[in-house]
Amino acid sequence: MPEPYIKRILEANVYDVAIESPLSPAPFLSARLNNHILLKREDEQPVYSFKLRGAYNKIRKLSAEEMACGVVTASAGNHAQGVALAAQRLGIKATIVMPRTTPEIKVASAKARGAKVVLHGDTFDEAFVFSQKLIAEKGLVYIHPYDDPDVIAGQGTIAMEMLRQHTGPLHAVFVPVGGGGIAAGVATYIKYLRPEVKVIAVESTESACLAAAMAAGERVILPQVGIFADGVAVAQIGKHTWELCRQYVDEVITCTPDEICAAIKDIFDDTRSVAEPAGALGVAGLKKYVEREKCEGQTLIAIESGANVNFDRLRYISEVAEIGEGREMIMAVTIPERPGSFQAFCSLLGKRSITEFNYRYSDDNAAQIYVGVKLENNTGARSELLQVLADNEYPAVDLSNDEISKYHIRHMVGGHAPASVNNEILYRFEFPERPGALLKFLRTLGKRWNISMFHYRNHGAAYGRVLVGLQVDANAKTELTEYLDEIGYAYWEESDNPAYRIFLK
Numbered sequence: 001m002p003e004p005y006i007k008r009i010l011e012a013n014v015y016d017v018a019i020e021s022p023l024s025p026a027p028f029l030s031a032r033l034n035n036h037i038l039l040k041r042e043d044e045q046p047v048y049s050f051k052l053r054g055a056y057n058k059i060r061k062l063s064a065e066e067m068a069c070g071v072v073t074a075s076a077g078n079h080a081q082g083v084a085l086a087a088q089r090l091g092i093k094a095t096i097v098m099p100r101t102t103p104e105i106k107v108a109s110a111k112a113r114g115a116k117v118v119l120h121g122d123t124f125d126e127a128f129v130f131s132q133k134l135i136a137e138k139g140l141v142y143i144h145p146y147d148d149p150d151v152i153a154g155q156g157t158i159a160m161e162m163l164r165q166h167t168g169p170l171h172a173v174f175v176p177v178g179g180g181g182i183a184a185g186v187a188t189y190i191k192y193l194r195p196e197v198k199v200i201a202v203e204s205t206e207s208a209c210l211a212a213a214m215a216a217g218e219r220v221i222l223p224q225v226g227i228f229a230d231g232v233a234v235a236q237i238g239k240h241t242w243e244l245c246r247q248y249v250d251e252v253i254t255c256t257p258d259e260i261c262a263a264i265k266d267i268f269d270d271t272r273s274v275a276e277p278a279g280a281l282g283v284a285g286l287k288k289y290v291e292r293e294k295c296e297g298q299t300l301i302a303i304e305s306g307a308n309v310n311f312d313r314l315r316y317i318s319e320v321a322e323i324g325e326g327r328e329m330i331m332a333v334t335i336p337e338r339p340g341s342f343q344a345f346c347s348l349l350g351k352r353s354i355t356e357f358n359y360r361y362s363d364d365n366a367a368q369i370y371v372g373v374k375l376e377n378n379t380g381a382r383s384e385l386l387q388v389l390a391d392n393e394y395p396a397v398d399l400s401n402d403e404i405s406k407y408h409i410r411h412m413v414g415g416h417a418p419a420s421v422n423n424e425i426l427y428r429f430e431f432p433e434r435p436g437a438l439l440k441f442l443r444t445l446g447k448r449w450n451i452s453m454f455h456y457r458n459h460g461a462a463y464g465r466v467l468v469g470l471q472v473d474a475n476a477k478t479e480l481t482e483y484l485d486e487i488g489y490a491y492w493e494e495s496d497n498p499a500y501r502i503f504l505k
Contacts, residue, residue, distance in 0.1 A: 008153035026270040049306035052082030057154030072140035074131040077106025079145035084115035103310040146181030147238030156185025171298035172198035176281035178232030180241030187248035202285030231278030255284040265321040279306035
């Protein structure tokens with residue numbers, strides 16, 4: 001029964017540090033989706049995230065003896081800031097263990113509030129293990145970022161505010177999920193007071209631990225977690241949060257990084273605020289739900305949970321936002337190699353804007369171009385354009401969802417390999433981004449085989465992406481695979497990738 005949690009939520013005294021965040025309309029998004037969309041603006045909290053609610057509610061309930069010991073937590077950033085502010089307000093010492101991949105803005109914010117910050121590991125789970133060692137060594141009191149009843153109750157005050165701020169018809173609420181603290185608190189409160197309202201959890205496809213648990217009927221540990229949305233990069237849903245989410249969450253929607261980037265742009269268009277990737281999950285999930293259900297005229301609330309994003313990551317977000325929304329299409333198109341062919345191709349595009357155009361002379365008969373085109377906001381625009389090109393004998397390949405096209409090829413178009421380059425195998429790598437990581441990667445990889453092609457671009461994300469061509473004899477392929485497995489970086493062979501064969505091979 002939810003009553004114990006309802007009582008905890010009603011008694012939670014979070015407003016010594018938190019504000020009652022506004023429930024703001026999203027007029028542009030509402031008009032586009034033909035629904036009444038509201039944003040719960042937790043990005044306006046003093047630490048630009050909802051996390052201080054649960055952190056403060058937990059810490060203020062510690063005994064005097066526990067407070068005297070000091071507190072410690074592991075966090076990807078937002079909970080860390082909440083713990084730091086709560087400890088500062090209550091006059092106790094706080095130690096924060098963060099993954100080394102945590103955005104610098106979150107690290108600096110925790111330090112600015114007087115906390116001692118320790119950077120350890122590449123993921124939350126590695127930081128968590130180290131924080132437990134500090135508990136054993138120094139007697140600190142652990143403040144869990146999500147899997148604690150008082151933390152869950154603190155986050156549940158968001159739902160209490162929402163239902164007070166909006167008393168009319170309400171179809172669904174969209175809540176981001178990492179470890180499940182906010183989803184558990186919000187879902188429990190809403191279902192107790194207004195069981196007809198759907199509570200829909202939204203996860204990143206790179207860290208969908210609740211979706212995996214729902215499918216399995218029990219908590220599972222993800223074998224790998226991507227950290228583009230670092231605020232929800234958790235490999236396993238919490239014990240307490242799982243018990244609540246399995247009862248009170250209606251469904252889980254997962255969103256790709258591209259879809260999250262598009263949602264960040266949508267939020268900016270309506271509010272002029274810049275959400276962090278985890279903070280935009282609610283809007284991303286809301287959009288997918290509306291598209292799937294074809295619902296109109298409904299009131300939908302998305303929780304904008306945070307705005308702690310490194311400024312340099314905005315470069316990457318802006319690059320893929322249009323593709324994620326389906327408002328830009330990137331293609332490889334074959335055009336005749338003769339005067340006026342580019343003009344003729346552009347005429348076929350009509351009023352569609354060209355966002356990118358790359359070309360290099362190939363031979364006397366045909367040229368391969370890499371082109372980006374703005375699309376209208378309708379589902380048939382993509383297929384319609386491809387059909388127009390096909391009808392006019394312009395062979396085209398849609399590369400909008402091709403990984404190496406988005407992250408590499410668009411910056412490399414213009415160089416086919418000379419005849420002297422043979423036995424080339426193409427690999428895509430990802431490795432944790434930190435000072436010296438690229439040099440270490442090069443030194444490790446370049447010992448045995450000749451590197452015939454290399455592309456790397458630092459776009460502010462937590463993981464570096466590299467595209468590498470290696471010259472490898474056929475009989476050495478097994479040896480290479482074993483060597484790459486030993487390096488330990490995530491990698492994919494892309495030798496058959498169509499964009500690579502068209503532009504680079």
